[in-house]
Amino acid sequence: MEKTGADALPLTVNSTEKQETICIFGTGDFGKSLGFKMLQCGYSVVFGSRNPQMSSLLPRGAEVLNYSEAASKSDIIILAMHREHYDCLTELVDPLNGKILVDVSNNRKINQYPESNAEYLAQLVPGAHVVKAFNTISAWALQSGTLDASRQVFVCGNDSKAKHRVMDVARTLGLTPLDQGSLVAANEIENYPLQLFPMWRLPFYLSSVLCVFFFVYCVIREVIYPYVNEKTDTTFRLAISIPNRVFPITALVLLALVYLPGVLAAILQLYRGTKYRRFPNWLDRWMLCRKQLGLVALGFAFLHVIYTLVIPIRYYVRWRLRNGTVTQALANRDNPFSTSTAWLNDSYLALGILGFFLFLLLGITSLPSVSNTVNWREFRFVQSKLGYLTLVLCTAHTLMYGGKRFLSPGILRWSLPSAYILALIIPCTVLVMKLILIMPCIDRTLMHIRQGWERSSQHSKSAMNGKSDI
Numbered sequence: 001m002e003k004t005g006a007d008a009l010p011l012t013v014n015s016t017e018k019q020e021t022i023c024i025f026g027t028g029d030f031g032k033s034l035g036f037k038m039l040q041c042g043y044s045v046v047f048g049s050r051n052p053q054m055s056s057l058l059p060r061g062a063e064v065l066n067y068s069e070a071a072s073k074s075d076i077i078i079l080a081m082h083r084e085h086y087d088c089l090t091e092l093v094d095p096l097n098g099k100i101l102v103d104v105s106n107n108r109k110i111n112q113y114p115e116s117n118a119e120y121l122a123q124l125v126p127g128a129h130v131v132k133a134f135n136t137i138s139a140w141a142l143q144s145g146t147l148d149a150s151r152q153v154f155v156c157g158n159d160s161k162a163k164h165r166v167m168d169v170a171r172t173l174g175l176t177p178l179d180q181g182s183l184v185a186a187n188e189i190e191n192y193p194l195q196l197f198p199m200w201r202l203p204f205y206l207s208s209v210l211c212v213f214f215f216v217y218c219v220i221r222e223v224i225y226p227y228v229n230e231k232t233d234t235t236f237r238l239a240i241s242i243p244n245r246v247f248p249i250t251a252l253v254l255l256a257l258v259y260l261p262g263v264l265a266a267i268l269q270l271y272r273g274t275k276y277r278r279f280p281n282w283l284d285r286w287m288l289c290r291k292q293l294g295l296v297a298l299g300f301a302f303l304h305v306i307y308t309l310v311i312p313i314r315y316y317v318r319w320r321l322r323n324g325t326v327t328q329a330l331a332n333r334d335n336p337f338s339t340s341t342a343w344l345n346d347s348y349l350a351l352g353i354l355g356f357f358l359f360l361l362l363g364i365t366s367l368p369s370v371s372n373t374v375n376w377r378e379f380r381f382v383q384s385k386l387g388y389l390t391l392v393l394c395t396a397h398t399l400m401y402g403g404k405r406f407l408s409p410g411i412l413r414w415s416l417p418s419a420y421i422l423a424l425i426i427p428c429t430v431l432v433m434k435l436i437l438i439m440p441c442i443d444r445t446l447m448h449i450r451q452g453w454e455r456s457s458q459h460s461k462s463a464m465n466g467k468s469d470i
């Protein structure tokens with residue numbers, strides 16, 4: 001970071017315009033990065049520091065003064081220091097009077113203090129206009145310029161003029177300010193960067209649970225069972241064979257779980273006869289993380305494809321092939337070509353390949369650069385219609401893979417069926433429910449409901465109550 005800081009050069013500024021001066025208190029990582037970016041964008045920067053002489057490696061072109069001198073140079077003062085050190089500002093109440101104080105701080109834990117840092121600052125320096133901003137931008141992102149994912153700056157404050165000046169600064173830095181209202185919102189803004197992938201949490205837990213369950217299930221069936229019954233060691237299956245069951249099964253179940261909430265929502269709307277009532281919280285949350293669920297599923301499908309690619313070069317597979325041929329030759333047995341088996345085999349592979357292709361297409365259209373180029377109808381078409389087609393193809397791939405063995409009793413081990421049979425339960429249920437929902441009579445009612453029609457006035461009354469409950 002220091003390297004880039006030393007290289008910093010203000011870009012050419014329109015010389016007829018007077019440069020606006022911004023003051024930054026604190027010469028730590030964030031202060032330096034922000035100062036560097038501001039100089040680049042044409043501002044004059046004055047740093048306020050406890051030890052102006054000691055401060056080194058600051059961006060070239062910036063001035064360093066003590067706190068009160070620095071404060072006198074600008075109306076806008078950005079506090080690039082931790083909340084724990086805000087108490088030193090109490091000595092500066094006079095120089096800070098009437099200034100815009102920008103609080104950029106984050107905490108280490110959610111709700112670490114009873115009040116938000118910005119509100120605490122407003123209490124410490126009552127004469128200043130406190131604005132919360134920039135806390136979601138990292139020092140690293142400011143310097144490296146890779147801000148694509150985190151351009152948004154949440155801004156809040158009680159003084160609207162002050163807030164708008166800070167929003168203008170954010171815009172000049174190439175960021176996207178989002179007005180979040182008064183300082184009361186600061187608490188939420190401060191908690192935001194502390195949440196670790198909130199939308200990814202449910203998909204992550206779900207996929208972990210599915211992987212662990214199916215892994216243990218397959219180990220029981222394919223490693224422990226042969227050991228107990230035939231004393232054979234099949235532990236080598238732990239490396240490829242079993243993962244290549246667990247990963248596609250997880251992908252298939254997760255894909256079905258992407259489309260299950262839509263079906264449940266439709267059933268709920270049909271049952272209630274109105275769309276004007278909120279879904280239960282768990283369904284709402286589930287619907288909101290479908291994208292993440294789908295992308296995790298795609299990841300597992302990818303793993304399955306890679307594992308499948310190595311099947312022909314596996315020692316075990318080549319050994320079985322060679323051994324089968326030799327045994328057959330020694331026994332002088334014939335192994336006639338079975339057209340039906342060839343069909344079954346090629347079909348399940350073709351279905352898998354097509355399913356994977358559509359799966360990828362769903363993933364590609366969810367990239368912002370792609371989804372921005374299609375309108376919402378096109379996007380819904382791909383996500384909903386092609387999404388169901390993906391589920392159909394992947395489910396058919398698995399059903400065909402089971403093929404003739406599907407329901408033969410020989411497949412049971414300790415009464416446990418093959419893992420893929422369990423994996424098919426949720427996808428088949430979703431597809432059957434969807435099939436019922438798209439029957440013309442039901443589909444028509446659902447369409448009406450979604451266009452705002454309600455089954456009875458009693459329902460609309462309860463709907464109003466439902467809404468006022470929220």
Ligand SMILES: Cc1cc2nc3c(=O)[nH]c(=O)nc-3n(C[C@H](O)[C@H](O)[C@H](O)COP(=O)(O)OP(=O)(O)OC[C@H]3O[C@@H](n4cnc5c(N)ncnc54)[C@H](O)[C@@H]3O)c2cc1C
Nearest residue numbers: 259262265266290291294295298362363366383384387450
């Ligand atoms: C690889 C991959 C990537 C994905 N990427 C994305 C993504 O980028 N973005 C994304 O959103 N999803 C994404 N998904 C998830 C999924 O494809 C979408 O959520 C998809 O739209 C779900 O289709 P659906 O038909 O089940 O749901 P929807 O078409 O959303 O319908 C579900 C329910 O919503 C309600 N509803 C729909 N329309 C209305 C209406 N007009 N009025 C009232 N209620 C209505 C109904 O209750 C309906 O039953 C992805 C999935 C995968 C596998």
Ligand SMILES: NC(=O)C1=CN([C@@H]2O[C@H](COP(=O)(O)OP(=O)(O)OC[C@H]3O[C@@H](n4cnc5c(N)ncnc54)[C@H](OP(=O)(O)O)[C@@H]3O)[C@@H](O)[C@H]2O)C=CC1
Nearest residue numbers: 026027028029030031049050080081082085105106138139
């Ligand atoms: N680093 C990041 O990516 C981000 C940081 N932030 C927030 O920005 C603020 C600053 O973070 P960061 O720059 O990383 O922190 P640093 O620890 O690197 O810098 C903090 C600075 O605060 C000043 N300071 C004032 N009083 C004291 C004191 N009593 N003891 C120690 N330092 C003091 C110091 O400057 P001096 O020596 O000049 O007085 C010091 O350099 C924090 O509130 C943080 O939450 C927000 C978003 C991202």
Ligand code: HEM
Nearest residue numbers: 245248249251252301305308352353355356394398401420
């Ligand atoms: C390029 C695409 C694909 C190819 C070539 C392919 C190939 C295969 C093969 C060879 C098997 C048998 C594995 C074995 O013998 O152990 C298999 C099984 C399976 N595949 Fe695929 N597949 C593809 C895509 C998919 C996709 C997209 C899904 C769904 C998300 C999927 C789900 C499954 C499932 C659930 C099984 C059964 C796992 C088991 O119990 O053994 N496949 N696939």
Ligand SMILES: [Fe+3]
Nearest residue numbers: 001002028029
């Ligand atoms: Fe650094």
